[in-house]
Amino acid sequence: MSARLGLVTLGVSDVPASRRFYEALGFRASAASQGDVVFFAGPGPILALYPRARLAEDAGLPPGGAGFGGVALAINVADEAEVDALIATALGAGAQALRPAGRVFWGGYSGYFADPDGHVWEVAHNPFFPLDADGLPRLPA
Amino acid sequence: MSARLGLVTLGVSDVPASRRFYEALGFRASAASQGDVVFFAGPGPILALYPRARLAEDAGLPPGGAGFGGVALAINVADEAEVDALIATALGAGAQALRPAGRVFWGGYSGYFADPDGHVWEVAHNPFFPLDADGLPRLPA
Numbered sequence: 001m002s003a004r005l006g007l008v009t010l011g012v013s014d015v016p017a018s019r020r021f022y023e024a025l026g027f028r029a030s031a032a033s034q035g036d037v038v039f040f041a042g043p044g045p046i047l048a049l050y051p052r053a054r055l056a057e058d059a060g061l062p063p064g065g066a067g068f069g070g071v072a073l074a075i076n077v078a079d080e081a082e083v084d085a086l087i088a089t090a091l092g093a094g095a096q097a098l099r100p101a102g103r104v105f106w107g108g109y110s111g112y113f114a115d116p117d118g119h120v121w122e123v124a125h126n127p128f129f130p131l132d133a134d135g136l137p138r139l140p141a
Numbered sequence: 142m143s144a145r146l147g148l149v150t151l152g153v154s155d156v157p158a159s160r161r162f163y164e165a166l167g168f169r170a171s172a173a174s175q176g177d178v179v180f181f182a183g184p185g186p187i188l189a190l191y192p193r194a195r196l197a198e199d200a201g202l203p204p205g206g207a208g209f210g211g212v213a214l215a216i217n218v219a220d221e222a223e224v225d226a227l228i229a230t231a232l233g234a235g236a237q238a239l240r241p242a243g244r245v246f247w248g249g250y251s252g253y254f255a256d257p258d259g260h261v262w263e264v265a266h267n268p269f270f271p272l273d274a275d276g277l278p279r280l281p282a
Contacts, residue, residue, distance in 0.1 A: 046280060098202060
């Protein structure tokens with residue numbers, strides 16, 4: 001058995017507002033979206049939005065939580081200028097600035113923002129992870 | 142500009158232990174892994190492990206956090222028996238049981254577990270999201 005990460009769901013407080021936020025970043029909602037669930041189709045894994053309290057309920061967890069959730073999502077782009085441009089777009093769409101973009105110790109260029117619910121996103125140019133035809137980073141096996 | 146989710150990093154307290162946990166689930170570490178970062182290569186998005194405190198520092202956030210982080214990661218599998226089998230494998234490897242697997246309101250079959258750091262995973266069979274040749278769920282545009 002070989003497990004693959006296929007879908008990431010973000011629990012959010014206002015699904016339509018978050019849908020607009022992610023559409024401003026360039027994600028396109030799939031026709032499979034319905035009611036209070038939004039699916040952004042690939043290439044790449046599916047990104048889904050769902051009300052936070054219902055996501056906790058679905059997982060069988062209490063909904064409360066605070067502070068850093070320990071997860072960072074990343075968008076890899078082709079060069080440093082695209083990092084700056086995408087972070088500017090996110091901030092213009094209502095993101096909160098976290099670490100400003102800059103050269104980082106591992107040899108790339110990246111910065112972070114938080115979405116309207118505090119979900120942590122990195123935008124990175126990693127010269128060691130070339131992007132494939134779908135714009136997704138590819139690793140050696 | 143079209144943004145794609147390319148990489149998900151989980152902040153963990155013990156990288157070698159978490160690497161063993163995810164390898165038990167069937168994830169295979171890429172040769173790009175080094176030091177205290179582990180990359181599980183595709184198909185699908187890259188899943189990475191990194192010390193939680195250093196991930197918070199990289200994002201420019203205080204490391205503290207508690208309770209539900211508002212994110213659920215999902216592995217989609219081909220049938221109900223695979224859901225049960227993968228959850229059993231995860232529990233055997235040290236996962237904490239969350240909601241037991243069962244039929245769900247949206248017409249599929251799923252259950253949840255938490256990894257050793259509390260990261261929330263769903264294992265799902267979704268008859269409406271067929272798996273492609275790489276074993277990844279595909280949505281209509």
